[in-house]
Amino acid sequence: MRGAVSTADTKIVADGLHFAYRSQEREPVVALTDVSFEVRAGELLCVVGPSGCGKSSLISLIAGLARPQQGRVLVNGRTVRGPGADRGVVFQELGLMPWRTVNGNIGQGLEIARVPRARRDEVVARFVAMIGLGGFEERYPHELSGGMKQRVALARTLAADPTVMLMDEPFAAVDAQTRVTLQKDLLRISMQTGKTIVLVTHSVEEAAFLGDRVMVMTRRPGRVKEIIDVPIPREERDYDALAHDEPFNALRVEITNSVRAELW
């Protein structure tokens, strides 16, 4: 793991990341220190850890919205120096434009990339169908439910066709029932699109259900504590079946204990 040897199969390399920022009170806060890991192409890596362990900072660093003081992030073998359309982010706050309709929001990445109108409409229509929002194309975000907004944000990122998708607690703000639906949607879409996904969550449940691997972080300053394999093919993941699956439950307990040991 350490030493970051990149292969054709490696999509993201985090190499000795150290990241500190200033808090509201101007106090320096070390969010991450000595963080190294790799993400394979097409993998869905879930990151869990106690709150304040730098999970969100990690997303910002890969996205290029923040710069590490030490170390570097490589995506497709190139060092990240700023944000770019190859790395799409689904933010916890979503950041949908209130002044744009569902269609307008989903098509915005393509608009920025100057994709011709006709082609853009075609792609947008495909993603509207994929997230099941047919009939809501001309609605504004404030007219949608939380779960629907969540889907629009996901579709917006997907439509821009990044090679890597970064998701920061994407389902934290919706009710439990909607969350399960969205998780199933994400699994299905991840299989359909083959994207490399890094998903940060505070829910061990969610991480074990979605992740090919689960990365556990220590409490602040965040380090990589361990990376746990979830040896269940994505197409076999089903909440009802896994609820009674012994190996899966054992894994879930293992991850839970690992995170719990990091709580203050």
Next chain:
Amino acid sequence: MTGTAPQPATSSATAALPAGPRRRTAWRVTFLALRRTLLPFVALVAVWWAVKAVFGLGVSVLPSPAQAVRSVGPLIRSGVLVDYTTQSLERIALGGAIGIAVGTPIGLLLGSNRLVSMTFRPLLNTMQGLSGIAWLPLVNGWLGFGSRTVLVVILYTVTFPVAFNTMVGVQTLPIAYSNALRTMGAGRFYLFTHVWLPGALPSILLGARLGLAYGWRALIAAEMVLNAGGLGYLLFQSGGARNTPVIVFEMILMGVIWVFIDRALLRPIEQQTVVRWGMEQR
């Protein structure tokens, strides 16, 4: 799609309202709202009338509502009312339009750059405390007694509230908007036109409303001082002639014109944008 069908969050999803009884209810609501709006005005006129009657005030001190209304006849027949009103409206329209056009980009620039806003904010704040009328003697010396001087005063009065509010509007926008677009490859110019401008629109409109209200008052004051025509000039002339009915009538007219500008111009823009996008600030 999996399992649950998506449901709209609000009832605004149901577009067509059934006709009939519900329509009549809508009319009733409008009527009640109108009655509620007019009530304080009726009360004010009643108090005005009562004060005049109880203290036995002559017309040189305070005209009656009827006298004020009757004074409008000669003003219209001679054509001065239409001329001066048109002149004032042209000035506020031109000064207001330029003020908004200048203040908005300044506000966007200030709001989008922390260093620039920290540098210029104290100056901006100071200028806000300096009324447009305070510039009048100086500008008068440069541009003379005329429309240009009035315009500069309005322009100054409108620009600062617009710039200031636009700046605050940009600064209070959720960072997730621009971050989301930056991760889709958006550059600074795109953020300007597609995040900061539409995102600050509620604040820009608030600034425009404040600016135009201040501007309208400054206009009357400037016209009074400059002898440059317009409603302010008419008001000043009537004062010299102790023509109180005309004075009071004009005061009412100025208030009514402002309400018209606000309701007929600013509110519809708000309805078409901010309200439609669910960004109305309450």
